[in-house]
């Protein structure tokens with residue numbers, strides 16, 4: 001499950017109407033691969049632990065009983081009241097219901113009586129509002145998938161894939177999709193023979209009509225062409241699916257688990273690749289306080305102020321302030337300048353693309369946090385760096401520059417404008433650079449730093465925390 005989903009679910013409840021909620025979700029998962037888990041018989045063939053490990057931290061959209069298999073990692077659960085079996089929903093999953101337009105009120109009441117969560121629901125246009133020749137699988141008018149963005153309705157098609165899952169992934173902005181358990185069933189078989197991944201009894205209120213499954217199967221040929229035209233990569237994870245053979249098939253082992261992905265994305269060590277001259281000296285530090293103390297004490301003799309680019313909620317500045325109060329290091333007499341939009345991140349650029357998926361506006365904190373820490377208002381600089389670094393640069397040199405702004409353009413702007421202001425022997429701290437996690441999540445920051453120092457002979461050092469996982473990078477500007 002994605003951290004983003006937990007956050008979105010909290011925000012979703014602030015909207016009163018379904019229209020607003022759907023609108024709010026638009027393109028929120030752009031760049032993510034959507035893993036749809038529906039409950040055809042092939043789903044039962046996977047090792048559940050392996051499936052969950054591989055789907056951990058991915059965008060997972062479960063359909064009906066598929067939820068029981070991937071409950072711990074499911075972001076969305078798509079539901080209707082037909083063939084219903086009870087679920088114990090997790091608080092974080094976004095539960096999305098489809099209701100037959102002709103019985104919408106009864107079905108809604110039934111969900112409310114069951115005390116089931118409802119984060120979203122949508123009417124499905126069913127008979128008498130349409131007939132058998134007007135369904136999605138009959139018409140193959142795939143643009144109808146976009147209907148819910150404008151009409152807050154969807155068209156009936158056999159199965160939740162056509163009614164909810166595909167329209168939803170389009171709304172969320174996903175261009176890569178993997179579907180498991182979408183087997184459809186033998187086109188010559190009878191609807192009552194249709195198998196599922198689960199074998200417990202569910203109340204069978206409805207089954208597809210004679211011929212509907214075969215019609216759906218045939219429609220997937222044209223669906224493939226449409227998805228291709230829309231540049232959507234759609235793969236089937238099943239070796240017994242009747243969905244068109246034009247779709248690529250894949251295996252569970254083709255989905256890299258987080259552990260494997262970390263390994264694949266290991267950044268190249270600069271010493272062994274593009275930047276041979278940038279040697280890393282390593283120091284050991286205990287914790288954050290120890291890190292700041294050890295690296296800042298070396299600039300005791302350097303004149304200048306402390307500047308932080310990316311104040312956020314002030315965690316790092318509060319450590320610095322403690323030094324000033326404890327007299328541990330001579331930072332006491334330095335002015336502190338902090339810069340932030342206080343409206344969160346700007347729009348990331350292509351260089352920032354990563355699974356961390358930073359979003360514009362994320363990490364919005366009020367500037368009052370800085371005032372409450374005693375930083376004078378004229379040194380709390382609100383706005384986008386590219387604007388504020390024109391007229392609001394400290395009038396003295398910088399002894400410590402703490403860069404904690406995560407994104408390519410932000411790092412570039414700060415380095416381009418402030419590097420010359422850093423005093424000789426001054427310290428530059430990079431909150432994100434070359435540790436595995438930093439490089440994986442913030443490739444734009446790494447690229448900006450590498451590009452900026454490409455033609456400069458600098459020595460970037462690493463502080464290795466006692467807790468082996470954390471590494472922080474910093475450098476001292478050469479005394480000339």
Ligand SMILES: C[S@@+](CC[C@H](N)C(=O)[O-])C[C@H]1O[C@@H](n2cnc3c(N)ncnc32)[C@H](O)[C@@H]1O
Pocket residue numbers: 309310311312313314315316317339340341342343344345346363364365383384385386404405406407409410
């Ligand atoms: C990771 S947070 C900083 C965390 C902070 N140092 C702390 O310890 O709490 C990154 C901050 O950088 C700010 N930021 C990033 N790029 C920016 C830009 N171009 N202009 C203004 N603020 C920016 C964001 O608003 C966000 O608050």
